[in-house]
Amino acid sequence: MRDLPASLDLLSLARELLLDELGPLLPPERRRDAHLIATAIAIALREARGAGWQGEIEQALAEFYAEAAPHPDPLPACGERESVGARPLAPFTGRGRDPRAAWEGEGLLRRFAGDLRNGAFETSPSRAAAARAILWRLTIEKLREGNPQFLAANGFRDTGRQGTGRSRRK
Amino acid sequence: MAGTALPRSEAGLGDRQFALAEFLKAASGADAVEITRLELLGGGAIQENWGIDASFDGGRLVGPQRLVLRTDAATGVPSSIGRVQEFAVLQAAFAAEVTVPEPLFVCADKAVLGKPFFVMRRISGSAAGRPITLDPTLEAARPGLAERLGRELARLQRVCPPRADLGFLPAYDGPAGQIGEFRAYLDRHPNPRPVLEWALRWAATHLPDPLQPVLCHRDFRTGNYLLDGTRLTAILDWEFAGWGDPDEDIGWLCCKGWRFGRLDREAGGIAARAPFYRGYEAESGRRLDPERVKFWEVVANIRWAVIAMQQSDRFQIGGARSLSTAITGRRATECELELLMLLDPEGIAAHA
Numbered sequence: 001m002r003d004l005p006a007s008l009d010l011l012s013l014a015r016e017l018l019l020d021e022l023g024p025l026l027p028p029e030r031r032r033d034a035h036l037i038a039t040a041i042a043i044a045l046r047e048a049r050g051a052g053w054q055g056e057i058e059q060a061l062a063e064f065y066a067e068a069a070p071h072p073d074p075l076p077a078c079g080e081r082e083s084v085g086a087r088p089l090a091p092f093t094g095r096g097r098d099p100r101a102a103w104e105g106e107g108l109l110r111r112f113a114g115d116l117r118n119g120a121f122e123t124s125p126s127r128a129a130a131a132r133a134i135l136w137r138l139t140i141e142k143l144r145e146g147n148p149q150f151l152a153a154n155g156f157r158d159t160g161r162q163g164t165g166r167s168r169r170k
Numbered sequence: 171m172a173g174t175a176l177p178r179s180e181a182g183l184g185d186r187q188f189a190l191a192e193f194l195k196a197a198s199g200a201d202a203v204e205i206t207r208l209e210l211l212g213g214g215a216i217q218e219n220w221g222i223d224a225s226f227d228g229g230r231l232v233g234p235q236r237l238v239l240r241t242d243a244a245t246g247v248p249s250s251i252g253r254v255q256e257f258a259v260l261q262a263a264f265a266a267e268v269t270v271p272e273p274l275f276v277c278a279d280k281a282v283l284g285k286p287f288f289v290m291r292r293i294s295g296s297a298a299g300r301p302i303t304l305d306p307t308l309e310a311a312r313p314g315l316a317e318r319l320g321r322e323l324a325r326l327q328r329v330c331p332p333r334a335d336l337g338f339l340p341a342y343d344g345p346a347g348q349i350g351e352f353r354a355y356l357d358r359h360p361n362p363r364p365v366l367e368w369a370l371r372w373a374a375t376h377l378p379d380p381l382q383p384v385l386c387h388r389d390f391r392t393g394n395y396l397l398d399g400t401r402l403t404a405i406l407d408w409e410f411a412g413w414g415d416p417d418e419d420i421g422w423l424c425c426k427g428w429r430f431g432r433l434d435r436e437a438g439g440i441a442a443r444a445p446f447y448r449g450y451e452a453e454s455g456r457r458l459d460p461e462r463v464k465f466w467e468v469v470a471n472i473r474w475a476v477i478a479m480q481q482s483d484r485f486q487i488g489g490a491r492s493l494s495t496a497i498t499g500r501r502a503t504e505c506e507l508e509l510l511m512l513l514d515p516e517g518i519a520a521h522a
Binding site for chain 1: 212353356361362363364365367368370371375433493494497500501503504506507510511514517518520521522
């Protein structure tokens, strides 16, 4: 049992403090850094509150592949099938989170990426359309977390699954 | 003679100021050089740019001079050429009457500053993207600026291979090579990117007919030119230059990632495409083909996505502790949305 307030509420409050009170005190050349920090916090808040869409994409991919016969893909222009990510990865030496600690559905996503590279769905208009629908959904969900303003600027509705929790703006 | 009493902002080159002054003295033929100010300039995402105020006694540059020293940052991205090579490209652009800072001196000797560098004249103006696209006082000047950029690009494209002075630039074999490099990068990357794979497939199956290769800037965009008031004073950042397709830089400037809050202005966020194209066509004598430009705009979005991912690799794998660099990786998905909008316009209504 964790203590209250919850970490996300604290984070949201910290973001408000940064933007509304600390930011204006900074010299102009450091204000962009404050906004970057606020952006990073906002992404973290939206990611924490928006869990679920990855499972939906995974489900969509599972259904997409369940409907299809195995390997309907034509050979690529080079004459042989390519694979994606087949090579071993370099050892992770960075200080961020190891990006290979990925979500469970990544195997299907990797297969999907490889099939798209090979033009696997191009001979079937309905499969191609279904594949594009998944690409749209994946991209829109990622942007809802990462940059909903960009989605809105391009005319896409933000259905508001996740907010930053910021209730006021000076 | 070297300067003293430098401000604290010189940290990083400050301990090399005497060596730098000696280099400037020898390179310019001066009797003495005094560095009076040395400051790290903002804006360089990959390279370091240092402003130098120096007084030259005799030689090629007499009197007080405002210069910029450009050198490598601690970590870089793979497609960047070296500073010695960038100096040669800058010289070629300067000779072709492209508006660039005059390149002055280059130093490959790591004994001077610990890494190669070059020195150019410091030009007045600001390159910050958002003021250029959003400042209302620039409104009337923007179409003319777009036309001027078209003319500048056409002038740059007068530089064609083969060139002995640019012999270090790899021969250009068409976009298929670039597509292969992007795929190789994605193969090494831990996160699958199906949208990029889908767009790369489109590009690989829609290769345009080849044109005579030209010198491409490869980062010709808003944010990489200086404006002093409404006047274009310099085109900057030549580190990605190479032989390429004449439409490559056109597609890059029109790529949505460089519109800085004015997505409706397709030429770099400053104007419609028409004035930019008009300036280019008038100066080059070549009519632009919208389908070719579309191809290169798709490639531009793929490339920008890969560069964004490489930037975050500098944190994720290289250990660079820069929030700005790390967060740039998130922009790859913006490019993917644009790729979907370019290549599947029917899908926009279904998902908007």
